[in-house]
């Protein structure tokens with residue numbers, strides 16, 4: 585794992601917290617079975633989503649406490665979450681728990697294992713104009729899938745997009761910053777590098793397979 589360096593773009597945020605490290609260790613552990621992997625994924629994504637929603641717009645309000653009137657701030661504006669299938673589903677429940685009014689779209693992308701190019705097999709998203717969009721994909725490897733998904737969302741009107749991921753490779757961060765400098769990234773860690781078959785090292789393996797018990 586590498587520390588965020590001077591080369592890490594300003595809009596990439598690594599959530600450094602003992603809880604993040606602890607949960608990530610469980611996800612990385614090859615002996616963690618799918619049921620526990622899903623549980624850890626939900627708990628870690630709660631921490632990541634809190635960071636990714638730090639700058640959501642709010643409006644001022646007044647509430648009456650049992651003692652007196654007080655200033656308050658309420659969430660103001662629509663949020664859309666778009667998990668990239670399949671692995672992004674592991675981050676979705678944390679979002680719907682934290683933001684009950686969130687709208688959810690889906691982007692089905694699959695990376696060809698030999699060319700590493702993503703193809704789209706499904707896309708269903710609500711109107712994204714004027715919303716804050718959370719793009720959910722735990723693994724930012726070459727960055728091809730996230731960059732492709734960001735383009736698809738922008739074609740449909742998204743202007744304020746944050747990618748929430750669990751582990752990012754420096755290669756993916758660089759590609760996303762080049763193709764979509766306006767897209768923020770919140771990640772649990774920046775790992776060392778990609779291996780020669782496009783897997784993040786040390787990483788945690790294939791997130792989708794580990795989440796759903798496939799191989």
Ligand SMILES: O=P(O)(O)OC[C@H]1O[C@H](OP(=O)(O)OP(=O)(O)O)[C@H](O)[C@@H]1O
Pocket residue numbers: 668669670671672693694695696700702721722723724725726727728729730756782790791792793
């Ligand atoms: O940054 P990239 O090089 O594009 O790689 C990352 C993508 O690879 C994985 O998806 P995969 O194609 O394995 O699909 P799955 O989630 O259905 O397993 C992962 O969930 C990302 O979407």
Ligand SMILES: O=c1cc[nH]c(=O)[nH]1
Pocket residue numbers: 671723725782783784785787788789790791792
């Ligand atoms: O390491 C990797 C790279 C892409 N997708 C994964 O699930 N894991």
Ligand SMILES: [Mg+2]
Pocket residue numbers: 671790791792793
């Ligand atoms: Mg996969």
